[in-house]
Amino acid sequence: MEFAEVVRRRRMVRSYDSSRPVEPEIVTKLLEQAIRAPSAGFSQGWHFLVLDRAEHREPFWTATTESGQPADPWLTGMRSAPLLILALSDKEAYLDRYADADKGWTDRDEARWPVPYWDIDTGMASLLILLGAVDEGLAGCFFGVPPAAHPAVREALGIPERLRLVGVISLGYAAPDRKSPSLKRGRRALDEVVSYGRVR
C-alpha cells in the first residue's frame, strides 16, 4: 500500500476477530520493520515480547486487570486480540552505547539526555508495527499499562528490571468496534500546532 494511504488509514482498533490468528510470517515481517526504527547512536535499546498464544496472553490480562473488576467493553474488545506485542525499552543499552569512545559519556550520567530516547525510539518502533499492520490488512492498538500493574506483568512474563514497558500493541483482523470517545475532541488544526520562525 502507498505510504500516504497507510498513514491516512491508521487508527486504533479495539476489537478483533478472535478466531483468526495473525500469520507468523506477518508477525516476523512487522518485527523486521520495527527494528528499522531510528535509534540514538544506533543503540537499538529495545525488546519485543510477542504473545501469540492464549496461554501467554492470559497471564498478561490477569496481571493488568484488577481482580473483581467487571469486564468493560474496552477490556472485552482488547482481549479478543490474537496477538500482543509488548514494547520494552532498554535504557542501559543507551548508557552503554554512549560510554563508548566515539561518544565519551563515560560517566553514564542520565542528565546528559534531554528526553528518554530509549522510550521514544521504542515508541517509534511501535509505530512502525502499527503502520505495518495497516499495510498487511491488520488492525492494531497501542496502549499503556498503569505503573501499578508493572510488577505483576514483570513477574508473569519474566521481564527483567532492566527493561521498561513502554506500551503494548494489540494486533489482529478487525472486528466492528466503537470509535474511541476521545476522537470527539477533534483533530487539532495545523495552525494550532505549527509555528514558523518563532513559537506564536
Added chain:
Amino acid sequence: MEFAEVVRRRRMVRSYDSSRPVEPEIVTKLLEQAIRAPSAGFSQGWHFLVLDRAEHREPFWTATTESGQPADPWLTGMRSAPLLILALSDKEAYLDRYADADKGWTDRDEARWPVPYWDIDTGMASLLILLGAVDEGLAGCFFGVPPAAHPAVREALGIPERLRLVGVISLGYAAPDRKSPSLKRGRRALDEVVSYGRVR
C-alpha cells in the same frame, strides 16, 4: 512509494543540497501526516516549530553551538539543511486531557504515567515526518539537543517553558554524506531483540 519501501529506504542523512529549499507544499504535507500520529487520549500535545528561512535557522545553530567550537563535519553537514523542524512536546495538554471526566485523573499526578507519552507521541509524529520525507524524495535526520543548550534555544526561538524540545528534524534534498560511524555496530538481529511468550 510503497510503505515497505519507505521503511527500507529511511536512513539518517547529515548533508543536504543547501541551494535547494523544500517546497512549502511539501512541508505542509509532512506536517499534515505528522499530526496523524497516535496520541494518548487523543491529547495531541505537540507543537512543530518550522525554521524554513536562514534568518530563523541561524539563531538555532548559534544557540546550540559552543562559541569558539571549530566546525566539525557533522555540524557543517547539518547546517546545510534548508529546513529544520523542532518537535516540541506539551505535557500539560496530556495532564489536562486526563483530568477530563471520561479519564478522571483530576489530581494530574504524573506518577500515573508509566512513561512520558507526551515525548513518545511527539517522537512518533517526528518519525512520520522522516518517513514522509523519504516518500517525497527528501532526506532527513532526527537529532537531540543537549539539555545545556535548551535555555538558549528557548530564548532564541520564543519557546515557552510549557513545551519541551524532544528533537530536531533536519530536512532537504540529500547531498553525498558519510555514513554514521554508529552503523558499524550493525543492526541487532531479530532473535536478539524478540522473545515469544516470556523474555529469554
